[in-house]
Amino acid sequence: MTNYHQKVFQLTRKIPRGKVCTYGIIANFLELGSARMVGWALNKSFSQGMSVPAHRVVNRKGELSGRNHFPSPDMMQKMLEAEGIEIKDNKVMDFESKVWYPEI
DNA sequence: TAGTTGACGACGG
DNA sequence: TCCGTCGCCAACT
Incomplete structure (x- = not known):
């Protein structure tokens, strides 16, 4: 468990x-340098049982590029739809209005 | 110890 | 506008 892991999780x-x-x-806000590191850290979160x-x-x-890393490929879509986000062709519909930006 | 991998993004042709 | 290439950097083998 490294520091930037925790930053990504938080x-x-x-x-x-x-x-x-x-x-x-996330990578930009946390100054991680690379967006790939965020995906990698989130991947680790599953193997370490993080919620x-x-x-x-x-x-x-x-x-939904990360859906294949969930227990089942459609799990990511189901969870988003359960929160009121519409998914079509593995993409978030009305994406720009759904984006959340971190606050300092 | 060194090479490879990866849930991405920016840039140039 | 679309596609290919490269940089990013820590963990894994």
Whole structure:
């Protein structure tokens, strides 16, 4: 468990219900240097049994690029739809209005 | 110890 | 506008 792991987890937990965030936004806000590190850290969160709403993190196009890393590929979509986010073709509909930006 | 991998994004052609 | 390439950097093998 490293420091930036915890930063990613803490920020991800702040994402409100019904909103989504992107890897790039998180990487930029936390000054991680690379968006890939965010995805990697979230991947670790599962293997370490962390309760992180990783399904609220998508790539910059609003695509559910991380769904294959969930226990089942459609789990990410189901969880987002349960929060009122519409998913079509593995993409977040009306993506720009759903994006949440971290507050300092 | 060194090479490879990866839930991305920016940039140039 | 779309596609390919490269940089990012820590963990894994």
